[in-house]
Amino acid sequence: MDPSTLGQLLEEHGPALVLYARQWATAPEDVVQEAFVKLACQRQTPVKVLPWLYRTVRNGAISQRRSWTRRNRHERAAACLNEAWFSGEDAATRLDGEAAAAALKDLSEKTREIITLHLWGGLTFAEISEVVRMPTTTAHRLYQGGLQALRGRLNRCPRTPETT
Amino acid sequence: MSQDSGDDLKALERALGALSPRPLRLSRDRVLFEAGQTRMRRHTRWWQASTLVLGALVAFLGWRFLASTSGTTQVLVPIVVVEPVPADPHPDAAASAATSEPEYGRLLPETSHTLDRNAYGRVMPQVLRFGVDAWPTGVGIGSGFKATPEGITSAGDIRTDASLGKLFRR
Numbered sequence: 001m002d003p004s005t006l007g008q009l010l011e012e013h014g015p016a017l018v019l020y021a022r023q024w025a026t027a028p029e030d031v032v033q034e035a036f037v038k039l040a041c042q043r044q045t046p047v048k049v050l051p052w053l054y055r056t057v058r059n060g061a062i063s064q065r066r067s068w069t070r071r072n073r074h075e076r077a078a079a080c081l082n083e084a085w086f087s088g089e090d091a092a093t094r095l096d097g098e099a100a101a102a103a104l105k106d107l108s109e110k111t112r113e114i115i116t117l118h119l120w121g122g123l124t125f126a127e128i129s130e131v132v133r134m135p136t137t138t139a140h141r142l143y144q145g146g147l148q149a150l151r152g153r154l155n156r157c158p159r160t161p162e163t164t
Numbered sequence: 165m166s167q168d169s170g171d172d173l174k175a176l177e178r179a180l181g182a183l184s185p186r187p188l189r190l191s192r193d194r195v196l197f198e199a200g201q202t203r204m205r206r207h208t209r210w211w212q213a214s215t216l217v218l219g220a221l222v223a224f225l226g227w228r229f230l231a232s233t234s235g236t237t238q239v240l241v242p243i244v245v246v247e248p249v250p251a252d253p254h255p256d257a258a259a260s261a262a263t264s265e266p267e268y269g270r271l272l273p274e275t276s277h278t279l280d281r282n283a284y285g286r287v288m289p290q291v292l293r294f295g296v297d298a299w300p301t302g303v304g305i306g307s308g309f310k311a312t313p314e315g316i317t318s319a320g321d322i323r324t325d326a327s328l329g330k331l332f333r334r
Binding site for chain 2: 003006007010011014015016018019029032033036037039040041084085086087095097100115119120144147148150151154
């Protein structure tokens with residue numbers, strides 16, 4: 001793969017990949033960088049680059065979580081809590097990023113993974129089923145259930161009134 | 165009701181999708197540099213590995229070649245040398261002595277392997293008691309006795325033979 005395509009992929013999908021890796025890894029940027037290095041070292045470019053990247057990031061992040069769990073569980077928990085998942089508040093919907101991240105963290109790991117892949121990764125359910133190794137219908141059902149759970153959680157948390 | 169729920173979910177989906185993940189803290193140039201470096205390192209590592217394997221193979225083959233040509237194994241082949249018996253300086257004298265003067269020992273049973281021990285045990289006390297008269301004729305007594313001097317076939321012949329005195333004088 002040529003460097004320009006690699007750079008374009010990094011700019012377009014890097015933040016979503018980091019968000020995806022953040023669910024497991026304490027240093028998600030390192031995981032994403034390793035995934036891009038692996039992609040550059042591939043003799044043949046994968047047919048579906050984006051699912052391949054997400055799959056590689058997933059494996060790397062899970063592997064990093066295992067190694068960090070062995071080293072120091074408390075450090076890992078503190079690091080995860082301090083990191084923000086989203087850049088801030090969406091101006092149009094006034095949805096708080098921190099509240100959304102907190103609601104996402106309450107979901108099950110698989111559901112959160114599917115929602116992240118679809119909403120911020122832009123993957124179709126067919127591609128998601130390849131990444132997480134589950135049937136498409138199951139992925140879709142988990143996604144719908146996750147959205148309903150998120151709606152319930154976000155409605156329960158009243159937003160602070162705007163002071164204008 | 166379900167229509168409202170579906171609309172709510174769509175709205176939530178749009179709102180969540182509008183949230184942008186935290187900006188990337190990775191440098192694009194750094195990632196590309198790392199990718200290129202790793203790629204070249206793997207390429208170099210392949211050459212290093214193949215060089216190492218070939219070097220080890222050459223060293224092994226060289227060692228085998230040296231081991232086969234150094235002659236470290238010794239094969240001992242026993243050689244038996246048969247020396248020729250020195251020729252008798254006076255063959256005629258020895259031959260005449262052998263034919264003209266029979267030795268007394270040649271009248272006795274030659275060796276134990278030619279002697280029937282039972283026969284010898286029977287005859288020997290008789291000879292010691294009655295003298296040479298009791299000497300068997302040599303035929304029919306035992307297979308171990310031979311009257312080797314030609315012409316002497318019995319003890320009487322030995323006693324009366326003119327050569328007997330000569331024999332005992334010696």
